[in-house]
Amino acid sequence: MAQVGYLPKEKEKAFFETLSKNALVYVPCLEGDTVIFRPFSPERTLCFERSANIPPKTIIFPQSETLFSFDYKKNADDPQKTAIKLETNQEYPDVIIFGARPCDAKGFKIFDRVFMDTDTPDTYYKDRREKTVIVTISCESPSAGCFCTAVGGGPADKEGSDAIITELEKGYFIEPVTEKGKAIIKEPFIEDGSPYQKEAVERQKAANDMLKNPFSTDLTKISPSLFNSDEFWEQVVSKCISCGACTYLCPTCYCFNITDEQAVNKGERIRSWDACMFFHYTLEASGHNPRPTKFQRFKNRVGHKFVYYPEKYNGVIACCGCGRCIRYCPVSVDISEIVGYLRGSGIEPLKGPSKDGANAG
C-alpha cells in the first residue's frame, strides 16, 4: 500500500464530492477578494493560492456557540415554585478541513494544550477536535508579513496536521502525518504519490528559503527592562486603535466570553470570541480596570504570546507567524517588529528601521 498519495488536479472536484458524502468538508473559497473556509459545494470557487483571510479555527472553535440552554418551568400546582431545566447538545459531525496552512494547523496545537491538556478539559472543543481531520497545504511562497520560520514553524511544517499536501504542476502530493491522515490517501481518486516525492521536497525547500527571519537573533530572551518600560510601549503602540481584528484573525488566539441571553422563560448561555484588546475585557463591576490603556493591553497580548504561554508550556511560543495581524491591521502594527526590538535586534524603536521596511515577504 502506498505511503504517500497524489491527487491529479482534474479529479479535484470529484474527490471533494466523494469526501463530502461522509463528512463535512471545509475548503477555502473565494468570495469577491476574500478567501474564507466554507463547506464544499460544486458552485463555490476554490482558492488554494494564499492563506484564508480568517483561519479555520472557527470550525473547531466557533465564533459563537451555545453552551447550554435553560428553561424556567413554573410548577402548575404551585406557581410560586419554578424548576429550571438545563440542556446541552454536543452532537458534532465528522469534519475534514482541507487546505489549511501549516501556520493554521500549528494554531490548533496551541489550543489543544490549553483546552485539552488540563484537569478541566473543554468538552465542546475536545469533542469537535476529535472528529476533525486537518489536511494542510504547504505554502509555495510567503505572503507579506509572514514569519513562520522565526517562531519555529515553516511553509511545510507538519505540526498539527493530519496530512500535508504540496501543490505540483498537475496535481497535489499528499503526505500523511497521523493515522487520520493515512485514511485520507486510501480515498478514491488518490494515486500512489511516490514518483512525485522528490519534486514535492524540492518545492518545500524552495519555499522555506524565501522566508526572511525578522528577528536578528532568536536566542536572546526578551529584554525585561524594555518589556516593562511604559515608554517603550507608548512609542510602539501609539497607533493601535484597539479593535479586535488581530485577535479574531489569529490562529492561536483563544480568549472567549460567556454571556447569557434570555427571552421570557427560556434562554441560552453562549460562548463567544473575545479580544484582550477591548477595553471591557478586564473591566470589573466596580468600574476598576487593571488594564485601562491600550498600551497595557497590547503589552499583555505580546506578553501572553511570547512570555507567559512559553513559561507555562515548555518554551512553546503562542504565535505561528502567519502574519495576518500585520496584513489586516488597520494601521499596520507589526508584532514581529515589536518582538524584534524586545529580543535585542539592535534597532532602536524610537529611531525606527531603515526606510524600505523590514519584512518584504
Place this chain on the structure above:
Amino acid sequence: MPVKNPYLPELVTIQKIIDETPNIKSYQVVFNDLEKMKNFSFQPGQVGQLSVFGVGESTFVINSSPTRMDYLQFSVMKAGEVTAAIHDLYVGDQIGLRAPLGNWFPYEVMKDKKILFIGGGIGLAPLRTLILFMLDNRANYKNITIIYGARTPPDLCYKDDLKEWESRSDVELVLTVDNEYPGWEKRIGFVPTVLNEVAPSPDDTVAITCGPPIMIKFVLQNLAKLKFRDEDVITTLERRMKCGIGLCGRCNIGSKYVCKDGPVFSLAQLKELPEE
C-alpha cells in the same frame, strides 16, 4: 467515563438570606441533588461561580467552613448586573453553582504558628472561611488575632460572628471603623493604621489579608515595615472572571490565572508577577 462538562452548573436552592450590610447579603445554599451535597467537599479559600440564568455568572468565595457542611454560604455585594440580580432573589429560588474552583489557603504550613487576619469590608468573607476552619481545629494553631474594619458600623459584616469571636478567650478581635460614628465606642481609624498601632510581631506568624485594593496596598506596606517575610504574607486577588477554569484568558496576571492558580497568593508569589 464521559468527561465532565466544566461549564455546566449544578442547581442549588437558596435556604436562607442574611442582610449583612446595606449593600451586602449572604446566601446559604444547598445542592438540589442531596447526594451531591453529601459528597461535596472543598478547601477554605476556594471559590464558586454562582449563575443567575439569563443574566450571567459571578465568582464568590465559599465563606462557610468545610467543617460545617449543612450549607454553603456566599456573600454578595451589589455592584453590577449579576450581583444586582442575585440581590433580587428570595428563599426557595434556584440558581446555578460551579464549585469548587481555584486554589486554597495553605493551612497545612500554618500549623503551630500564630495567625494574624487583617480584613476590610467584604474582605472578611474569604478570611471567614479560614477563621471558622481554624476555630474548629483550634488546637492546631497558636494565637489567632483578627483586625477588622469597615467604613461605618453598619458596614461591618458577619455581626453575629463578630460577637461570638469577641466573647471567645482564644481569639483576639480588634474592630475599627474609619471615622467617628454615633453609638460607636470602640476604635476609630483605617485598618492599616490600626495594624501599626497593634504592631504584631512577625515571629512565627502568618498574616492573611483581604479587603479593598487600597487597603491591601497599605497593609502590605506596613507589614513589610513590621518585618513580616514575603512568604508569610498571604492575600486573595480579584479579577473579572468568566470560565473559572483557566481557559478564557481574561483573569491572567502574567502567566498565572487568578481563577486557577489563585485567588490565594503569597506576597512572595505576587512579587514575581508583572505589575498590574
Place this chain on the structure above:
Amino acid sequence: MSLEKLKETVAKVFHEVDVVIGYKQGFDPLHATPCFITMPEQVDQLIWNPLCVQNLTSYLPFLKKKVGIVVKGCDSRTIIQYMQEGLIKRDNIVIVGLPCTGIISVKKVLHEIDNQPVESITFRDGSNVVVKTVKGQKILSLSDVCPDKCSTCQYPTPLIYDHLIGEPIKSDKPPESVYEDIREFEKKPLKERLEYWEKEFDRCIRCYACRNACPMCICQDSCIAETRDPHWMSQKLSITEKFMFHMIHAVHLAGRCVECGECERVCPMGIPVNKLKKKINLEMKELFGYEPGVNLEDKPPMYTFNVEERKIEEHKL
C-alpha cells in the same frame, strides 16, 4: 519637492507641539503606517505618496496634548466635523495640509497583482503606479486602483490648515458623481438588495475594526454592541445581530460621517460597509441640505431641533 517641504514644515511645527502624527513606511513596500514623532530625528522617517491611506485624525479626540497632524483633503473634513461637535479644541492642534491627487486602495492593487508580495512600488507622473513583484513588473493606472472616494473626490485640498504643502488643487470630478453608486444600487429591487447585504454580512466577524477606525465613532469603549446594561445586542453570531450592529452604527453616524472610507478599507473580510453610511448621508443631504465636515459654521442637523423642518412634511408621515 513636496516631501522635503513637508519635513521642513514638520520640523518647525514640532517645536510648538508635544507630538506630530504623520506617515512613515510600513512593514512592506505596499503599506504606510502612522508615525508619532516625539524626537527630532524621527522627522526624517516621514513619507508622502499615495500609500498614505490612513485617516490620522481619528487619534485626535483621545490625545490630551498639543498635536501636530498631517492631513489630506478628506481627513481635514473630519477635523471640521470634530470642531462642529466640540470634540477637539482648535488651539490644541497644528494642521499641516497636503493637497492630494489620490491614494491607492491596497486591496485593489493586490487584486491586480494576484496577491503577490510586493518588492517595490513607485509612483510616476501622479497617475501611474509601477509595482514590482516576484512575477515581474506591472504598470497600473492610479485611477484604476484608487478607492472609490478618490474617483469622486470633491475636496482634494484640505479645507482647514495652518500650513499648506504645495499649491491648492481644485476638484475635477462632478458633484453628482459622489452618490452615483448609491443611486445605481437603489434601482435594484428590494429583494435583491436584501440578498446582497445578507451575503456580504455573512462574512462579518464583528471584529469592530470598522468601528474603531471610524474617526467619528468616539464611544468605542462603551459601545452598545458590547454593553449589558441596556442589553441591545447578543454576542450570538447571527445575521440579525450583525445587521443590528451595522445599522445602528450607520444611524449613529447620520449627519456625521465624512466619508473618509476608513471603515471599508479596514474590513478584513472585504465588506463594503461604506455604502450604508453613504446612503444615510445622501438622505441627510436631501432632507437637511447638510454635508458633514465642510463648513465650520454649520450645525450638524442631529444636534439641532427645529419645530418645523423645512423638508419633512410631518403631516404626511
